[in-house]
Amino acid sequence: MNIHEYQAKELLKNYGVPVPDGRVAHNVDNAVAVAEGLGGDRWIVKAQIHAGGRGKGGGVKLASSLDDVRSLTDQMIGSHLVTPQTGKDGRLVQRVLIEQACDIQQEYYLGMIIDRASQRITVIASASGGMDIEEVARTSPEKVIHEAVDPAAGLMSFQCRKIAAKIGLKGKQIGEAAKLMQALYRAFRDKDALLAEINPLAIVNGGSLLAVDAKMNFDGNALYRRPQITELRDFDEEDPKEVEATGHGLNYIALDGNVGCIVNGAGLAMATMDAISFHGGKPANFLDVGGGASPEKVGNAFRIVLQDPNVKIILVNIFAGINRCDWIAEGLVQAMRDLEINVPIVVRLAGTNVELGGPILAASGFPFIMADNLDDAATRVMKTLEAQS
Ligand code: GDP
Numbered sequence: 001m002n003i004h005e006y007q008a009k010e011l012l013k014n015y016g017v018p019v020p021d022g023r024v025a026h027n028v029d030n031a032v033a034v035a036e037g038l039g040g041d042r043w044i045v046k047a048q049i050h051a052g053g054r055g056k057g058g059g060v061k062l063a064s065s066l067d068d069v070r071s072l073t074d075q076m077i078g079s080h081l082v083t084p085q086t087g088k089d090g091r092l093v094q095r096v097l098i099e100q101a102c103d104i105q106q107e108y109y110l111g112m113i114i115d116r117a118s119q120r121i122t123v124i125a126s127a128s129g130g131m132d133i134e135e136v137a138r139t140s141p142e143k144v145i146h147e148a149v150d151p152a153a154g155l156m157s158f159q160c161r162k163i164a165a166k167i168g169l170k171g172k173q174i175g176e177a178a179k180l181m182q183a184l185y186r187a188f189r190d191k192d193a194l195l196a197e198i199n200p201l202a203i204v205n206g207g208s209l210l211a212v213d214a215k216m217n218f219d220g221n222a223l224y225r226r227p228q229i230t231e232l233r234d235f236d237e238e239d240p241k242e243v244e245a246t247g248h249g250l251n252y253i254a255l256d257g258n259v260g261c262i263v264n265g266a267g268l269a270m271a272t273m274d275a276i277s278f279h280g281g282k283p284a285n286f287l288d289v290g291g292g293a294s295p296e297k298v299g300n301a302f303r304i305v306l307q308d309p310n311v312k313i314i315l316v317n318i319f320a321g322i323n324r325c326d327w328i329a330e331g332l333v334q335a336m337r338d339l340e341i342n343v344p345i346v347v348r349l350a351g352t353n354v355e356l357g358g359p360i361l362a363a364s365g366f367p368f369i370m371a372d373n374l375d376d377a378a379t380r381v382m383k384t385l386e387a388q389s
């Protein structure tokens with residue numbers, strides 16, 4: 001789960017990471033009042049969306065007067081900000097972060113992730129921070145430093161100093177960076193983060209370190225024990241279909257293909273997507289209806305998959321273990337009766353009571369396309385799509 005920059009900064013500030021003075025604003029008057037309250041004579045107006053690259057898309061602007069704060073906020077709030085990470089439609093900006101501007105002398109990159117290969121929280125740092133870090137990582141990976149953290153010992157002071165020295169920090173900055181890294185590490189570990197990123201980590205006037213930008217992502221599977229983080233969730237930033245699916249106990253992730261998939265079990269869902277891709281198709285979604293797969297769940301799954309206008313065909317692939325194919329078949333027939341389904345449906349059933357499921361579908365009168373196995377199902381999906389076009 002992602003959170004906004006202003007939320008990440010507030011969280012990190014409480015752990016001792018130095019961040020600029022600032023506050024979020026939801027409208028123009030609010031923004032001007034925040035700037036006035038912060039004082040100073042230059043402010044940064046930053047669009048709050050769950051996507052990076054805002055600097056390049058015009059979502060980070062310097063204001064040299066309160067009038068500037070007003071007009072920049074007015075331009076941003078309500079607009080769709082397009083950045084290299086949003087896709088062409090951009091993201092609706094609903095709030096801005098107003099901060100006191102700082103004079104940046106140097107920009108570094110500091111991040112933490114969970115490295116799956118080593119199964120450790122890993123610190124990533126670079127002297128070449130700022131808006132082109134992705135390019136640096138691609139073209140000169142040697143400029144990016146990695147340091148794995150032993151989970152039993154935690155992030156040690158000597159490691160922080162080593163990283164700080166490697167990216168070229170000097171003197172008192174090394175001690176400051178070490179403290180900052182340990183604060184970031186504590187926040188990361190305490191809150192079950194998957195990613196924390198400070199880019200740029202800046203040296204500002206006077207030579208101190210400041211987290212000018214902050215991004216955090218949390219493990220959705222740990223949210224049940226992190227109510228404080230769960231509260232930061234912004235549903236407006238998420239695909240409404242995914243939000244609805246979560247509410248129905250379905251595990252749905254939207255993708256950009258045209259074959260809707262309704263499957264029980266995450267592994268089977270992955271295998272189904274693989275089979276579709278193998279036959280030259282593109283899945284429109286990942287959808288795991290779970291082990292239970294009651295008729296209600298199947299109905300909800302159809303409703304959500306059909307909200308995607310790109311879906312041209314649906315593949316239902318159910319393996320009934322605890323479940324029973326005859327119940328699934330009844331759920332499918334019910335969904336056909338309840339919903340307006342105008343796309344062909346390919347069904348592959350296997351497992352308990354499979355011999356009862358097929359006849360129920362056949363007797364229903366609905367034009368289900370029956371498949372014998374996964375490969376056959378994917379083949380039929382592609383044949384049907386070809387016949388349509
Ligand atoms: P991103 O593009 O979405 O990653 O947004 P950032 O928060 O990283 O802002 C983009 C760039 O704006 C940063 O890399 C900085 O160079 C610049 N920037 C942000 N805040 C300030 C500030 O207070 N002063 C100055 N001089 N530059 C800033």
Ligand code: MN
Nearest residue numbers: 130199200213
């Ligand atoms: Mn940034």
